Amino acid sequence: MDHDVNGAVRNPPTRLVVGISGASGVIYGIRVLDALNDLGVESHLVVTRAALLTLSQETDFSADDLTGRASVVHKLTDVGASIASGSFKSLGMIVAPCSVRTMSEIATGVTSTLLTRAADVVLKERRPLVLMVRETPFHLGHLRTMTALAEMGATIAPPLPAFYAKPASIEEMVDQSVGRALDLFGLDWAPVKRWNGLKGPSE
Numbered sequence: 233m234d235h236d237v238n239g240a241v242r243n244p245p246t247r248l249v250v251g252i253s254g255a256s257g258v259i260y261g262i263r264v265l266d267a268l269n270d271l272g273v274e275s276h277l278v279v280t281r282a283a284l285l286t287l288s289q290e291t292d293f294s295a296d297d298l299t300g301r302a303s304v305v306h307k308l309t310d311v312g313a314s315i316a317s318g319s320f321k322s323l324g325m326i327v328a329p330c331s332v333r334t335m336s337e338i339a340t341g342v343t344s345t346l347l348t349r350a351a352d353v354v355l356k357e358r359r360p361l362v363l364m365v366r367e368t369p370f371h372l373g374h375l376r377t378m379t380a381l382a383e384m385g386a387t388i389a390p391p392l393p394a395f396y397a398k399p400a401s402i403e404e405m406v407d408q409s410v411g412r413a414l415d416l417f418g419l420d421w422a423p424v425k426r427w428n429g430l431k432g433p434s435e
Contacts, residue, residue: 246272246274247276247303247322247323248274248275248276248326248417249275249276249278249315249350250264250268250276250302250325250326250327250328251277251278251279251280251327251334251350252278252279252280252283252298252327252329253283253330253331253334254280254282254283254333255329255331256290256329257328257366258291258298258329259291259406260406260410261328262291262298263406263407264413264414265301265302267407267410267411267414267421269301270421271421273323275302275303276302276306276314276315277299277305278306278308278315278346279298279299279347280331280334282331284298307346308345308347309346310346311345311346311349313346313350315353316350317353318353318356322359323359323360323417323418323419324361324362324417325350325351325354325359325361326361326363327347327361327364328391328410328413329364329366329391330363332374332377334347335363335365335378338355338361338363339377339381355384358385361386362386362387362389362416362417363388364409365378365389366391387416389412389413391413392409393405393408393409394408394409394425396427408423408424411423411424412424
């Protein structure tokens with residue numbers, strides 16, 4: 233139970249807004265939804281059309297396989313959805329993966345879809361916004377956009393492999409990145425391998 237500075241008790245709802253944009257790496261969004269189901273966290277999903285195209289190219293999942301993992305699915309064009317309002321309380325929002333186009337739109341505040349509107353709302357309400365940006369290499373414009381978002385309060389969390397976890401498969405690398413991103417919301421997902429310090433040569 234959390235307390236505000238004035239002593240009032242506040243109980244933030246255990247729900248997270250999940251955006252999936254059209255960058256490569258749609259599996260990150262899929263595993264975010266799986267993780268939230270494991271953790272008993274309500275998920276509010278919004279998916280771009282480009283993400284559905286990526287889904288068909290990178291996986292054997294159908295659109296129904298994807299949306300069936302979410303507690304609530306919102307249409308991309310429904311700018312009147314609950315997640316478009318700051319009065320809709322949540323733990324925050326994660327965009328996994330986050331395309332450069334989506335990142336750039338969030339940075340400008342000129343939002344054209346429910347996904348970017350929801351992200352803008354999370355920023356203005358000072359809630360955590362985690363962007364799993366997928367692109368490489370970054371040019372100066374990308375880096376400046378990420379700097380602007382960080383200054384606004386967003387967390388830029390590209391899904392980079394943690395080799396200290398000694399992943400044995402792509403699935404383990406994906407899950408490690410997803411779990412570390414969820415750490416930023418105070419969510420502890422079992423597949424994450426934690427660093428326990430340096431080991432001696434015989435260990």
